[in-house]
């Protein structure tokens with residue numbers, strides 16, 4: 529016995545530095561996911577967290593960004609860093625945005641409205657899913673000034689799909705994001721194990737009927753083609769972003785068909801598995817659209833998502849030619865644990881990490897980030 533006694537700590541007293549309950553003084557996404565898992569129904573957690581088939585694409589995504597190494601500059605006198613940029617002409621404070629993800633009311637009662645407030649607080653682009661629990665207009669009204677994009681799925685009813693595109697244009701969204709990697713739903717084994725069904729009272733705000741979920745409709749095999757890109761641009765009056773492209777040849781065809789931007793994505797490993805990672809596909813897509821112009825004459829933009837978890841992942845993606853990256857699951861964990869503030873903490877935390885790593889690399893501005901910043905490990 530040493531004679532040392534444990535002092536009883538008052539409830540509400542600040543936890544000690546080595547207390548496992550103490551929030552770490554940095555963004556800890558693994559911990560945030562564990563906390564979210566603690567508050568979500570097991571079936572809902574697995575719906576959000578899971579991927580398709582063997583989950584190879586899901587598992588490989590974060591590590592794929594870390595197959596590159598940064599080549600920092602020195603002696604450039606950088607004392608301030610600016611992460612602001614523009615996305616299809618809309619100013620944003622950070623190249624870290626919110627990917628469209630479905631059914632956010634399962635994570636938090638305010639669902640997409642809370643996410644929109646969180647994204648607006650950090651000056652981030654939010655892309656709102658077709659499978660939202662709030663209508664196109666409700667989300668738009670929540671943060672009228674903040675730039676937002678609308679993600680469109682092909683629903684069973686072509687009329688209803690066209691109507692959503694028109695409404696997105698009227699409601700002030702800045703782009704229409706066509707998700708093209710879901711002609712039918714990937715085989716997600718965690719959902720099959722749980723026999724996961726969406727809660728009966730979950731509001732399908734933008735689906736004509738509860739059963740008309742993307743990828744489940746009777747004629748799911750009648751998919752979109754490249755011709756639909758120009759059609760939706762015309763219907764909505766918005767620039768079209770094509771999401772879910774993993775090949776240079778497809779990216780070039782999207783641009784020829786009228787796309788203003790291409791979004792490299794594996795749908796978070798929820799569709800084709802094993803699919804090439806976004807980190808691997810991004811350089812090929814960037815090369816394929818280099819020098820191409822969007823219908824308004826500006827340069828075609830490329831975005832990426834999938835397993836982006838740190839500021840240096842963001843920096844690597846930008847060096848590989850992405851203009852912005854988008855986060856799916858980390859924002860779900862933020863929303864589930866802290867509503868709008870939780871989403872803002874995730875987006876703000878990653879932006880802070882990006883700024884810090886930029887400063888270490890001698891980069892004052894995102895425009896200074898070039899392909900020479902990275903090399904394969």
Ligand SMILES: Cc1cc2nc3c(=O)[nH]c(=O)nc-3n(C[C@H](O)[C@H](O)[C@H](O)COP(=O)(O)O)c2cc1C
Nearest residue numbers: 576627628629630657707795796834835855856857
């Ligand atoms: C739970 C969940 C739901 C999703 N729903 C949609 C959707 O409705 N529309 C869409 O285009 N992508 C959807 N995605 C894919 C995301 O937009 C994004 O591509 C992916 O989550 C990025 O990977 P990350 O989760 O590793 O950040 C979903 C992803 C998740 C995890």
